[in-house]
Each structure stands twice: as C-alpha cells, then as structure tokens.
Amino acid sequence: MEKSRIEYYSTNLKAEKVSFSEALLKGLAPDGGLYMPTYIPLLSDKELEDIKASDNYSKIAYTVLRKFLSDEIGNEYLLHLCEDAYNFSVPLERVGSTNSFIMRLDQGPTASFKDFAARMMARLMNHFIEKKREHYTILTATSGDTGSAVASAFQGLDGIDVIILYPAEEVTDMQRKQMTTLTGNIKVIAINGKFDDCQRLVKKAFVDPTFSDRHLSSANSINIGRLLPQSVYYIYAWAKLAKKDEPIIFSVPSGNYGNLMGGIIGREMGLPVSKFIISTNANNGVPKYLASGIYRPIVPSINCISSAMNVGHPSNLARIIALYGGVMDEKGNISKEPDIESIRKDFIALSISDKETKETIKNVYNRYKTILEPHGAVAWKGLTDSIGTDQTDNQLMVSLETAHPFKFKEEIIKLLGLTPDIPMSLKGLDNKPEYFTNMENDYQALKDFIVKN
C-alpha cells in the first residue's frame, strides 16, 4: 500500500509544497494561489463498506478525514473532534414519490451548511496552534453565512482572534445579527461595498508584507481546511441512500464553489458520482465558461435573493481548473487550459434567475409541502431543469439545501404566506445588542484596523 505523505501545492505553482497543518494555518499560499492536495486518497472497498454500514455522521467524517490527516493528528483525537463538531442531524428528505432527495445541511448552530466546515476547521486550527503556542488572527470575508458559522465556531478560543468583513447592504438582518451579537475574540466590519470587495481586501492583507510576522489566516473556502470536511456529507448521503455501487447525482447551489469542491474531493476519493449539477444564480460566469470555453468574471457581481451566492468570480474555480490539468490565477486568467471536454462530461452548469427561484419556492411548496429557501431552490430548479425528476430510469439524485428557510423568512412569508418554524439556534437574537464597525471599501482602513486590534 502506498503511504506517502499528502502534501499541498499552490494552484499558482510558485510556492513551496506544505503539510496540511501549514496549509490550514496559512489559508492562502504565499504566491496568491490556493492549496490543493498533491493526490487525493482513495477510500478502500472495506472503508466504503464500513461507511455504508454506518449510520453515524461523526464516524463517517472520521473515516473520510483520517485519509488526509492521519500523518498529522492522532486517530483517537480526530474521532473525538468529529464527535464534538458533528452533534446535529443531517436530514435527507425524499421529494414526493421521486427518487430525488433534499439534503438539509441547516441543522448546525448557525443554520447553514457552513457549520460543517467551520466547526471542524476551528477545532483543527485550535489543535495545531496550541501545539505551536502562537497567536493567530483569522480574517474572513463573508456573503452572509460564513461569517456567522466562523464566529460561532471560533468564539471563545484562546489563541485566535477573528475579524469578519461583510458587505453592509447584502446580508439579511438575521445573518448580520448572528455575527454582530458575538463579542470577545470576534470583531465584525461592515464594508461599504460588495462581497467581492470584501474578498479582495482580505486577499490583499494576506500578501501584505506588513503582516508577515503576524499570523494571519483565513476561514474562507480559499482555505483547504474548509473543503475536506465538506466532502463528508456527500459521502454520507450516498451511504444512506444508494444501493451497493449505485451512482448518484448532486445539485449544488454554488457561489464561491467551496461546497462543490468538497463534493469533487468526495468523488475523487471513490464516491460514484455520475454528475454534479452546478446551480448558480444570475452570477453565471461558470455556466458561460462551460458553454463557450471562455471565462469572464461577472464584474460587479449581481445581487440576487440567494445572497450567499452573489459571487462574480468564484475563488475555487482555480482548484477545479487545477484538478482538470489547467492553471488559473486568482484574477481568473487561464494560463494553461484544462481538459474542458472532461469538465463538460462531469458537470452541468445552469444559471437560475430570481424569478425562477421564487416560482420554485412556490411550486415545491404547493406540490410537495416542502419549504426551500432561495439557495436550495436554485439547486432544485437546476436539478429539475437539467435532468428532471420524472425520468423513467429513476436515477438517484440529491439536491443540497444549504440554509434554514427561517434565515430567509421575509422572502418565504412574501411567497408562501407562512413563517417557517424557527430553529432553536436562531432564537433570542433580536434582543441582543449588536457590535460592529463601519468601513469604506479601502485597504488602508482595513490595515489600520488590523494593526489596532
């Protein structure tokens, strides 16, 4: 059996390879690229069998993550971290009498799928930092849900401060309150700009020599530590739903493509995924790229009701391009073409308008009494438009619901005339005071803030 160490290379190919813990703590590679594993380990037949026989999400997470982490973290401790991080359910709901399911990734403490990654990442970072006895500052841009998931996951950790940037006008009240009602090691900045501006500011700080001796790290999906945990729920869904080697199709509501990258890692580990459906909102750079072979970021990004996907240039596209043999820099310039025919075989990419998203929320409720929020509705519409759920060969399909409908209750009330049940985790936010700083879209201002804090 091969047992060589998995290293992490930068998609810009101009930085040294590092270990997982270094990639995790650095976030972004020093050449501005994203870390990718030099190879992705295959789950053995035995491991896949064990996974299939198990009902326990944390055990499955352990089996998957161990393949990457066993060199750097003890098995027993990793199992403990998985059990500690994944203490909530992962419902898979059949839709009517179809062979399609909605996977609700919204049962964590901040009611979005970002909890899966953030909770594992916080625990891993904490572990590696404690070993080094250093102090870290996590700098993160959010389009809504990353900020709250990261703030919740890192709150109260000793060696880590967290600074979160969000676009002032582009998050919901609920999303904002989930971040701004936390204190202590969590600092929140409202940027007068868009998500892409926040992301740009953060990336600039990472390559700024001023901060080279200050341990800055990222909790965005540019961090490989976010992606590995996101492969687990794909494997879990297959394990629970598929007959022996039955292939599966996933529809993924995509913004920065971190969620999708998690699924792709799962597939590379041996999960029989026959297709990924990339469902985007009006920010359709990738659907256009697959159709034309020419990639252009959407500048400025377009505001849609699926606000967590208002991303004009998805960071993780560079990773997908790398996996298919190409090279794309952080601005989206392709210096080496990937095997686009293979990409077209493995993915279907569609752009769903706000009007279609709203109709989908209504139709799905009227037909199946199932409540979707805008991101999950984009995924469902992508699935029904590309493959259809009334197909005769009855393929197994899973559409990802990435947030709890209550987080988008204003929209749901307007469309369905009802208020979704509030999850326990979101109760009581309205009465808490909020703490945040307003800032122009200006790097110097951010720099001053980081120096001061």
Ligand SMILES: *Cc1c(COP(=O)(O)O)cnc(C)c1O
């Ligand atoms: C972040 C987010 C997305 C997009 O996920 P990416 O990994 O950025 O593609 C979709 N839906 C919700 C609710 C989110 O919070």
